[in-house]
Amino acid sequence: MQAWLCDNPTGVEALRWTELPTPEPGPGQVRIKIHAASLNFPDLLTVQNKYQIKPALPFVPGGEYAGTIEAVGGGVSHFKPGDRVASIGVTGGFATHACADVATVMPLPAAVALDDAAAFTFTYGTTHHALIDRAALRPGETVLVLGAAGGVGSAAVQIAKAAGARVIAAASSADKLAFCRQLGADAGIDPSRDNLREAVKTATGGRGPDVVYDPVGGDLAEQALRSIAWRGRYLVVGFASGPIPALPWNLVLLKGASIVGVFWGDFVRREPKAFGQGMAELFAWYSQGRVKPAIDSRLPMSALPEAYAKMGSRRVLGKLLMVN
Secondary structure (H helix, E strand, O other): OEEEEEOOOOOHHHOEEEEOOOOOOOOOEEEEEEEEEEEOHHHHHHHOOOOOOOOOOOEOEOOEEEEEEEEEOOOOOOOOOOOEEEEEOOEOOOEOEEEEEHHHEEEOOOOOOHHHHHOOHHHHHHHHHHHHHHOOOOOOOEEEEEOOOOHHHHHHHHHHHHOOOEEEEEOOOHHHHHHHHHHOOOEEEOOOOOOHHHHHHHHOOOOOOOEEEEOOOOOHHHHHHHHOOOOOEEEEOOOOOOOOOOOOHHHHHHHOOEEEEOOHHHHHHHOHHHHHHHHHHHHHHHHOOOOOOOEEEEEEHHHHHHHHHHHHOOOOOOEEEEEO
16 A cells, blocks of 8 residues: 655655555454545644644544445444445545544445545534534524635535525635635625624624634634624634634623534544434435535645645635545
8 A cells, every 4th residue: 555654743744655564454443445535724733743633653644534445354344345434533544545443434325425525524524513513503693604715614604504594704815705605605705805893794784693613713713703793602613824812701791602612523532423413414415415525626645745735825715635
């Protein structure tokens, strides 16, 4: 097998595309022939040693991938060779093959394409947990999505619309806003050009959004919080811009608002039944055409550094896919 190996987590430049022995699955594992893997922001943090989970060295990065089972280990009875599956975790995906614990592997409905499956679970699972579970989003409410053209942002636009909400997309260029409108956004704001708080006020008739979906952090966070409606829910999803904002808590008091943390990885581990129910609803929405990953580019697995560079440029619309 071939894989990108990280034995020195100092950044993308230290990764090596190398030949490794094809692994045999151990007890409770399956070996997957990887069709495609998607690039997510935690994949960058992991190879920089900045992610909250630190894999043992050396490791193969890539936490989200899809493919076909080639072999099963001892004690595995509910998967067999030939099954189409997706896997989620922290490592293993940027390769031609991977052995995965069955707890991290999901069977795929026949209607779900492998390309879509490789770009689905992480972003759509995170966002469904955020909007439907943590924010208890209701039909007719308004959602402000920051970073709306990115992986989780584009998923948030689609899921909020599927739930019957009105969506205001915030993204940093006219092209990105056009992309968000194609996904279903009702209105768009470019925070690099417009004052976010004033633009949101105009877009909501002064009321503000019921839910703020924030995977960005940084300077926009306070403006978004100041714009939130009475009893609004501010979803802390991530900090793609880098800085972790320090927010004035009096704003939360004055708006009767809630700051809601979204840690999807621990949710999956702690509440597997709820995670399964959420994914079942997402797959149903997928089959109905209500959600579908937006794939910016498909690159060969050997071109991973190029994909990382493109993600770092902030030019990606939706998801980047690495294919074998």
